[in-house]
Amino acid sequence: MKIKVCGLKDPSNIAKIVQLPIDMIGFILFPGSPRFVGKKNGLPQWLEKNEEELEGIAKVGVFVNAEVDQILNAVHDYRLDFVQLHGDESPEYCRELQTYWTISSMRSARIIKAFRV
Template identity: 55%
Template sequence: MKIKVCGLRDPENIAAVSGLDVDYLGLIFHPDSPRFAGQPSLSEWLTDNVALLNGHERVGVFVNGEIDYLLNTVHDYHLDWVQLHGSESPGYCQELKLLWSVNTLRRASICKAFSITDDFDFRRTNDYVNSCSLFVFDTGGQAQAGGTGKKWDWSKLEEYQGPVPFLLSGGIGPEDAAAINQVRHPQFKGVDLNSQFELEPGRKDVERLRQFIRELN
Protein backbone atom coordinates (compact mmCIF):
# COMPACT_ATOMS: atom_id res chain seq x y z
CA MET A 1 0.00 0.00 0.00
CA LYS A 2 1.34 3.42 -0.99
CA ILE A 3 1.43 6.15 1.66
CA LYS A 4 1.42 9.87 1.01
CA VAL A 5 2.02 12.35 3.80
CA CYS A 6 0.77 15.76 2.72
CA GLY A 7 1.01 19.29 4.07
CA LEU A 8 4.75 19.24 4.82
CA ARG A 9 6.74 22.45 4.89
CA ASP A 10 9.36 22.30 7.67
CA PRO A 11 12.76 20.90 6.58
CA GLU A 12 13.46 19.11 9.86
CA ASN A 13 10.01 17.55 9.87
CA ILE A 14 10.33 16.54 6.20
CA ALA A 15 13.63 14.82 6.99
CA ALA A 16 12.02 12.93 9.89
CA VAL A 17 8.98 11.84 7.84
CA SER A 18 11.26 10.70 5.01
CA GLY A 19 12.78 8.24 7.47
CA LEU A 20 9.44 6.41 7.65
CA ASP A 21 8.07 3.86 5.21
CA VAL A 22 6.26 6.44 3.07
CA ASP A 23 6.19 6.83 -0.70
CA TYR A 24 5.03 10.39 -1.39
CA LEU A 25 5.94 13.66 0.33
CA GLY A 26 3.24 16.27 -0.28
CA LEU A 27 3.93 20.01 -0.42
CA ILE A 28 1.01 22.43 -0.73
CA PHE A 29 1.41 25.39 -3.07
CA HIS A 30 -1.96 27.03 -2.48
CA PRO A 31 -1.24 30.44 -0.89
CA ASP A 32 -4.43 30.36 1.21
CA SER A 33 -3.45 27.13 2.94
CA PRO A 34 -1.99 27.23 6.48
CA ARG A 35 0.40 24.56 5.17
CA PHE A 36 1.69 26.68 2.27
CA ALA A 37 5.17 25.45 1.31
CA GLY A 38 6.14 28.11 -1.23
CA GLN A 39 9.17 29.46 0.60
CA PRO A 40 12.51 30.00 -1.22
CA SER A 41 14.37 28.62 1.79
CA LEU A 42 12.51 25.30 1.41
CA SER A 43 13.33 25.15 -2.29
CA GLU A 44 17.01 25.64 -1.45
CA TRP A 45 16.90 22.96 1.25
CA LEU A 46 15.26 20.47 -1.09
CA THR A 47 17.93 21.15 -3.71
CA ASP A 48 20.68 20.60 -1.15
CA ASN A 49 19.16 17.38 0.22
CA VAL A 50 18.27 15.40 -2.89
CA ALA A 51 20.15 12.33 -1.62
CA LEU A 52 18.32 12.42 1.72
CA LEU A 53 14.95 12.25 -0.01
CA ASN A 54 15.85 9.57 -2.57
CA GLY A 55 13.16 6.93 -2.81
CA HIS A 56 10.38 9.41 -2.02
CA GLU A 57 8.36 11.07 -4.75
CA ARG A 58 7.56 14.74 -4.21
CA VAL A 59 4.00 15.86 -4.84
CA GLY A 60 3.08 19.50 -5.27
CA VAL A 61 -0.56 20.28 -4.47
CA PHE A 62 -2.14 23.15 -6.42
CA VAL A 63 -5.62 24.68 -6.45
CA ASN A 64 -6.59 26.28 -9.78
CA GLY A 65 -3.04 27.56 -10.24
CA GLU A 66 -1.77 29.32 -13.33
CA ILE A 67 0.05 26.85 -15.57
CA ASP A 68 3.24 28.92 -15.59
CA TYR A 69 3.24 28.81 -11.79
CA LEU A 70 2.96 25.02 -11.86
CA LEU A 71 5.77 24.66 -14.40
CA ASN A 72 8.11 26.90 -12.42
CA THR A 73 7.29 25.23 -9.11
CA VAL A 74 7.91 21.76 -10.51
CA HIS A 75 11.36 22.96 -11.58
CA ASP A 76 12.24 24.88 -8.42
CA TYR A 77 11.08 22.21 -5.94
CA HIS A 78 12.11 19.16 -7.98
CA LEU A 79 8.56 17.80 -8.01
CA ASP A 80 7.67 14.38 -9.41
CA TRP A 81 3.90 14.95 -9.33
CA VAL A 82 1.41 17.77 -9.48
CA GLN A 83 -1.83 17.14 -7.61
CA LEU A 84 -4.62 19.34 -8.92
CA HIS A 85 -6.99 19.93 -6.03
CA GLY A 86 -9.32 22.55 -7.44
CA SER A 87 -11.82 22.67 -10.29
CA GLU A 88 -9.23 22.10 -13.02
CA SER A 89 -10.89 20.95 -16.26
CA PRO A 90 -9.89 17.99 -18.42
CA GLY A 91 -8.59 20.54 -20.94
CA TYR A 92 -6.34 22.09 -18.30
CA CYS A 93 -4.80 18.69 -17.55
CA GLN A 94 -4.37 17.90 -21.23
CA GLU A 95 -2.67 21.24 -21.85
CA LEU A 96 -0.28 20.64 -18.96
CA LYS A 97 0.60 17.18 -20.25
CA LEU A 98 1.13 18.54 -23.78
CA LEU A 99 3.44 21.32 -22.58
CA TRP A 100 5.67 18.80 -20.84
CA SER A 101 5.80 16.67 -23.98
CA VAL A 102 7.16 19.48 -26.17
CA ASN A 103 9.69 21.28 -23.96
CA THR A 104 12.77 20.47 -21.91
CA LEU A 105 11.42 21.58 -18.54
CA ARG A 106 11.38 19.11 -15.65
CA ARG A 107 8.31 16.95 -16.10
CA ALA A 108 5.85 15.70 -13.51
CA SER A 109 3.05 13.16 -13.56
CA ILE A 110 -0.48 14.52 -13.08
CA CYS A 111 -2.80 13.55 -10.24
CA LYS A 112 -6.35 14.92 -10.07
CA ALA A 113 -8.24 15.18 -6.80
CA PHE A 114 -12.02 14.89 -6.66
CA SER A 115 -14.24 16.07 -3.82
CA ILE A 116 -16.62 13.24 -3.03
CA THR A 117 -20.14 14.01 -1.82
CA ASP A 118 -23.16 11.72 -1.50
CA ASP A 119 -24.32 12.64 -5.00
CA PHE A 120 -20.90 12.59 -6.70
CA ASP A 121 -20.96 10.87 -10.10
CA PHE A 122 -17.73 8.95 -10.65
CA ARG A 123 -18.29 9.14 -14.41
CA ARG A 124 -16.90 12.67 -14.08
CA THR A 125 -13.46 11.09 -13.82
CA ASN A 126 -13.68 9.58 -17.31
CA ASP A 127 -12.55 12.74 -19.09
CA TYR A 128 -9.32 12.79 -17.05
CA VAL A 129 -8.19 9.26 -17.85
CA ASN A 130 -5.91 10.21 -20.76
CA SER A 131 -4.01 12.91 -18.88
CA CYS A 132 -3.87 11.73 -15.25
CA SER A 133 -1.94 8.77 -13.84
CA LEU A 134 -3.50 8.92 -10.37
CA PHE A 135 -6.63 10.20 -8.66
CA VAL A 136 -7.23 11.33 -5.07
CA PHE A 137 -10.72 10.91 -3.65
CA ASP A 138 -11.14 13.48 -0.89
CA THR A 139 -13.98 14.81 1.23
CA GLY A 140 -16.35 17.11 -0.62
CA GLY A 141 -18.85 19.72 0.50
CA GLN A 142 -16.25 21.74 2.43
CA ALA A 143 -15.38 25.42 2.05
CA GLN A 144 -11.65 24.72 1.98
CA ALA A 145 -9.78 22.39 -0.38
CA GLY A 146 -8.10 19.59 1.56
CA GLY A 147 -6.95 19.28 5.16
CA THR A 148 -10.49 19.43 6.52
CA GLY A 149 -10.18 16.47 8.90
CA LYS A 150 -13.57 15.20 7.64
CA LYS A 151 -14.30 11.74 6.23
CA TRP A 152 -16.69 10.75 3.47
CA ASP A 153 -18.66 7.53 3.01
CA TRP A 154 -16.07 5.06 1.68
CA SER A 155 -18.79 2.58 0.69
CA LYS A 156 -19.40 4.89 -2.27
CA LEU A 157 -16.14 3.59 -3.77
CA GLU A 158 -18.19 0.68 -5.12
CA GLU A 159 -19.48 3.11 -7.77
CA TYR A 160 -15.99 3.82 -9.16
CA GLN A 161 -15.35 1.64 -12.23
CA GLY A 162 -12.52 3.62 -13.84
CA PRO A 163 -9.04 2.40 -14.87
CA VAL A 164 -6.99 5.02 -12.98
CA PRO A 165 -5.68 4.03 -9.52
CA PHE A 166 -6.56 6.25 -6.57
CA LEU A 167 -5.43 7.32 -3.13
CA LEU A 168 -8.03 7.45 -0.38
CA SER A 169 -8.05 10.81 1.39
CA GLY A 170 -10.13 12.89 3.77
CA GLY A 171 -9.87 12.87 7.55
CA ILE A 172 -7.92 9.62 7.83
CA GLY A 173 -6.62 9.28 11.38
CA PRO A 174 -4.72 6.82 13.60
CA GLU A 175 -7.92 4.93 14.42
CA ASP A 176 -8.65 4.08 10.77
CA ALA A 177 -5.99 1.47 10.00
CA ALA A 178 -8.34 -1.51 10.41
CA ALA A 179 -11.00 0.02 8.15
CA ILE A 180 -8.42 0.86 5.48
CA ASN A 181 -7.14 -2.70 5.56
CA GLN A 182 -10.67 -3.81 4.63
CA VAL A 183 -10.81 -1.74 1.41
CA ARG A 184 -10.87 -4.20 -1.49
CA HIS A 185 -11.27 -1.99 -4.55
CA PRO A 186 -9.08 -3.10 -7.51
CA GLN A 187 -7.84 0.45 -8.13
CA PHE A 188 -7.12 1.26 -4.48
CA LYS A 189 -3.45 2.23 -4.39
CA GLY A 190 -2.99 3.78 -0.95
CA VAL A 191 -3.78 6.58 1.46
CA ASP A 192 -3.20 10.30 1.69
CA LEU A 193 -2.55 11.49 5.26
CA ASN A 194 -2.62 15.05 6.50
CA SER A 195 -4.38 16.93 9.29
CA GLN A 196 -5.13 14.03 11.66
CA PHE A 197 -1.40 13.39 12.09
CA GLU A 198 -0.35 16.95 12.91
CA LEU A 199 1.13 18.64 15.92
CA GLU A 200 0.22 21.92 14.20
CA PRO A 201 -0.55 22.85 10.57
CA GLY A 202 2.45 21.85 8.47
CA ARG A 203 4.23 19.79 11.15
CA LYS A 204 3.52 16.07 11.47
CA ASP A 205 3.63 13.82 14.53
CA VAL A 206 6.28 11.36 13.38
CA GLU A 207 5.65 8.77 16.09
CA ARG A 208 1.90 8.76 15.44
CA LEU A 209 2.62 8.22 11.74
CA ARG A 210 5.11 5.45 12.51
CA GLN A 211 2.58 3.53 14.61
CA PHE A 212 -0.17 3.95 12.03
CA ILE A 213 2.05 2.69 9.21
CA ARG A 214 2.89 -0.41 11.26
CA GLU A 215 -0.82 -1.20 11.53
CA LEU A 216 -1.46 -1.01 7.78
CA ASN A 217 -1.09 -4.05 5.54
Protein backbone atom coordinates in the same frame (compact mmCIF):
# COMPACT_ATOMS: atom_id res chain seq x y z
CA MET B 1 -0.75 0.69 -0.88
CA LYS B 2 1.18 3.95 -1.11
CA ILE B 3 1.79 6.20 1.89
CA LYS B 4 1.95 9.97 1.40
CA VAL B 5 2.64 12.46 4.19
CA CYS B 6 1.24 15.81 3.10
CA GLY B 7 1.22 19.40 4.32
CA LEU B 8 4.93 19.45 5.05
CA LYS B 9 6.74 22.77 5.02
CA ASP B 10 9.53 22.70 7.60
CA PRO B 11 12.82 21.17 6.38
CA SER B 12 13.71 19.83 9.84
CA ASN B 13 10.39 17.94 10.00
CA ILE B 14 10.86 16.63 6.48
CA ALA B 15 14.33 15.33 7.38
CA LYS B 16 12.73 13.21 10.12
CA ILE B 17 9.70 12.10 8.08
CA VAL B 18 11.80 10.77 5.20
CA GLN B 19 13.47 8.33 7.59
CA LEU B 20 10.11 6.51 7.82
CA PRO B 21 8.92 3.92 5.27
CA ILE B 22 6.88 6.35 3.16
CA ASP B 23 6.39 6.62 -0.60
CA MET B 24 5.56 10.29 -1.06
CA ILE B 25 5.82 13.67 0.62
CA GLY B 26 3.38 16.44 -0.25
CA PHE B 27 3.69 20.21 -0.31
CA ILE B 28 0.65 22.50 -0.35
CA LEU B 29 1.28 25.13 -3.01
CA PHE B 30 -2.08 26.87 -2.64
CA PRO B 31 -1.63 30.30 -0.99
CA GLY B 32 -5.09 30.08 0.61
CA SER B 33 -4.08 27.14 2.81
CA PRO B 34 -2.61 27.47 6.30
CA ARG B 35 -0.15 24.74 5.25
CA PHE B 36 1.05 26.75 2.23
CA VAL B 37 4.77 26.20 1.74
CA GLY B 38 5.89 29.46 0.17
CA LYS B 39 9.62 30.00 -0.33
CA LYS B 40 10.55 31.84 2.86
CA ASN B 41 11.69 28.70 4.69
CA GLY B 42 14.29 27.78 2.07
CA LEU B 43 12.57 24.50 1.20
CA PRO B 44 13.53 24.49 -2.51
CA GLN B 45 17.20 24.88 -1.59
CA TRP B 46 16.92 22.21 1.12
CA LEU B 47 15.32 19.76 -1.34
CA GLU B 48 18.15 20.31 -3.82
CA LYS B 49 20.84 19.94 -1.15
CA ASN B 50 19.27 16.75 0.29
CA GLU B 51 18.33 15.06 -2.97
CA GLU B 52 20.24 11.90 -2.06
CA GLU B 53 18.30 11.48 1.23
CA LEU B 54 15.04 11.79 -0.70
CA GLU B 55 15.87 9.15 -3.29
CA GLY B 56 12.93 6.79 -3.73
CA ILE B 57 10.45 9.22 -2.16
CA ALA B 58 8.21 11.04 -4.64
CA LYS B 59 7.54 14.73 -4.14
CA VAL B 60 3.96 15.89 -4.74
CA GLY B 61 2.80 19.49 -5.14
CA VAL B 62 -0.85 20.17 -4.31
CA PHE B 63 -2.46 23.01 -6.29
CA VAL B 64 -5.91 24.60 -6.44
CA ASN B 65 -6.85 26.45 -9.65
CA ALA B 66 -3.25 27.52 -10.23
CA GLU B 67 -1.93 29.16 -13.37
CA VAL B 68 0.07 26.83 -15.61
CA ASP B 69 3.22 28.96 -15.17
CA GLN B 70 2.93 28.69 -11.39
CA ILE B 71 2.80 24.90 -11.63
CA LEU B 72 5.68 24.68 -14.09
CA ASN B 73 7.85 26.88 -11.87
CA ALA B 74 6.97 24.84 -8.77
CA VAL B 75 7.80 21.55 -10.52
CA HIS B 76 11.25 22.97 -11.18
CA ASP B 77 11.78 24.73 -7.83
CA TYR B 78 10.50 21.90 -5.60
CA ARG B 79 11.72 19.07 -7.88
CA LEU B 80 8.19 17.65 -8.02
CA ASP B 81 7.42 14.19 -9.37
CA PHE B 82 3.64 14.65 -9.20
CA VAL B 83 1.23 17.56 -9.54
CA GLN B 84 -2.00 17.00 -7.60
CA LEU B 85 -4.84 19.26 -8.77
CA HIS B 86 -7.63 19.94 -6.26
CA GLY B 87 -9.52 22.78 -7.91
CA ASP B 88 -11.91 23.11 -10.81
CA GLU B 89 -9.29 22.22 -13.43
CA SER B 90 -10.91 20.92 -16.61
CA PRO B 91 -9.70 17.97 -18.70
CA GLU B 92 -8.56 20.57 -21.27
CA TYR B 93 -6.46 22.32 -18.62
CA CYS B 94 -4.85 19.00 -17.65
CA ARG B 95 -4.07 18.26 -21.32
CA GLU B 96 -2.56 21.73 -21.76
CA LEU B 97 -0.39 21.24 -18.69
CA GLN B 98 0.79 17.83 -19.90
CA THR B 99 1.59 19.32 -23.32
CA TYR B 100 4.20 21.64 -21.81
CA TRP B 101 6.17 18.63 -20.58
CA THR B 102 5.72 16.71 -23.82
CA ILE B 103 7.10 19.46 -26.07
CA SER B 104 9.85 20.83 -23.85
CA SER B 105 12.95 19.61 -22.09
CA MET B 106 11.87 20.98 -18.72
CA ARG B 107 11.45 18.72 -15.71
CA SER B 108 8.13 16.90 -16.01
CA ALA B 109 5.69 15.57 -13.44
CA ARG B 110 2.74 13.20 -13.52
CA ILE B 111 -0.70 14.69 -12.95
CA ILE B 112 -3.11 13.51 -10.25
CA LYS B 113 -6.56 15.08 -10.61
CA ALA B 114 -8.89 15.03 -7.61
CA PHE B 115 -12.61 14.90 -8.44
CA ARG B 116 -15.50 15.84 -6.19
CA VAL B 117 -18.41 13.41 -6.10
